Amino acid sequence: MSPVPISLLNSIKHSKIPYLFWLAVLLLCALPAVTSAQEVTEQDTAVAAAPTWPEDSLGRRTPRGTVSGFIKAVADGDYTRAAFYLNLVSPTDTIQDGAAMAQALQRMLDQRSKTIPRSWISNLPEGDLDDNLPQNLERVGTATVDEQNVDILLEKTEGPAGGPIWLIAAETLKQVPLQEAAPAETVVEKTLPGFLEENRWGGAPTGHWLGLLLIGIVSYLLAWGITSGLIFVIGYIWRRTRNEPTYGFISAFSLPVRLYLAALLLVYLSQRLGISFVLRQRFSELTIIIGLIAVLLLLWRLVDVITSFSKRRLVERHNMGGISIVLFLQRGAKIALVVFGVIFILSTLGFDVTTGLAALGIGGIALALGAQKTVENFVGSVTLIADQPIRVGDFCKVGDTSGTVEQIGMRSTRLRTTERTIVTIPNGDFSSQKIENFAHRDRFLFSPTLRLRYDTTPPQIQAVLRSLRETLSAHPKIEKTSARVRLTEITADALKVEVFSYILTRDFNEHLEIKEGLLITMMDAVNSKGKGFALPVQQLLVSNDGAGMEEGKDKAS
Incomplete structure (x- = not known):
């Protein structure tokens, strides 16, 4: 590291500049020296790690x-x-x-x-x-x-x-x-005839090859018998295994366990019966690969069973969007299993998979950067399925768009508007907007404002109010606790009466029918008990020269 000048240290000591500033300057001065020392150390390490001895002709360096x-x-x-x-x-x-x-x-x-x-x-x-x-x-x-x-x-x-x-x-x-x-001689040596022991192929007696093949067949048959017997015993003791989804999980284990058990029996019997270790060493990677395939096959079948079970549950709940999510996750899990299996098998066979893993990592980053919107839409669809702010068949309002939800897909959601058009909204945008779901409404608000004529007398107003209150209290579909009728405002052209109540129904058509009946009854009460509704007012403006100009000004009745 290069030394720091004494003058710089003295200036730091007597300076009024904050100490942290000078500390940063010192670090910047020392950084090139530290970097250079680190590079020299790394170079020395790399040189020291490089082998300086010649290759061994027999390959005994490792x-x-x-x-x-x-x-x-x-x-x-x-x-x-x-x-x-x-x-x-x-x-x-x-x-x-x-x-x-x-x-x-x-x-x-x-x-x-x-x-x-x-x-x-x-x-x-x-x-x-x-x-x-x-x-x-x-x-x-x-x-x-x-x-x-x-x-x-x-x-x-x-x-x-x-x-x-x-x-x-x-x-x-x-x-x-x-x-x-x-x-003493092994079982294979005692069993095989002499010519099968004398003739060699691939570094092992020919009889050992035949023996290994026979042991493989016997191992699979034994594994098949053991697994079939276990499934029969479990089904006999536990009756629930005959029904889904338990039967699916039990059957998913049968083939993978059979393969894995056959591989274990093959290794054990070949060792006990005395198969040549040269031959066993040649097939050692194969037994490991069979075990790996058995594990991957088990996971593969479990993914199918879980997917099938989830699809049935989602169909029962009429959640079609959830089925798309489940199918996507199923495909993703299977692709991951295949990639992992290929990498592990290549590694078991002695191939260097470091470069492949690095390429997969770089490719994954590039794919993630190029598919940002796709990932965003997928996350949005997962959010819609998990939180369930909407379901297929719900009438909702998203932003400025209103319509009935027809499909919740992996990328987008489709709405059928009242104009019978289809609006497709990406799930990333859909989940980030304000969603108003009318399908979850448990009652409808009924709150009209009635404008009485200005010349209506106080006794007539009281009679109108009593009649309106009786109308609400007598109706079986009106919530009594929140219903009220009040004279709320005296304006320049009308007397305002506010009606507030809830109609106890979830059906929109029934709500319209009840609302229609209530409005007709209230119109009759206003006309019979009072002097009717206030009409729009017209004003006549007269100019100084005598010319008349009539301007109509409608007031909301």
């Missing part, structure tokens, strides 16, 4: 390379080359001893062993640093010798030209039984 190289050498029957993957620490060991040890190790692995799929083994020179093992050790599987578990470990050593060389650890080799102490 744990995965060592496992792959040993399996290939054993599959080719080249035990001399396989010996170079063993950590023969004893100085008396010869290359022939190493070949014999490699053959004995293969036999131990053929008996009862569990090895990690090659794609899951670290492909870094330093190995997996998060496996709770010393940094120079890597566990790649386990084997059973004399009913005891033996860890199959790799040990990191230093090669002649420098750099790490991963070898099968001496600690594991000490547990390998020698040829004279080798365990």
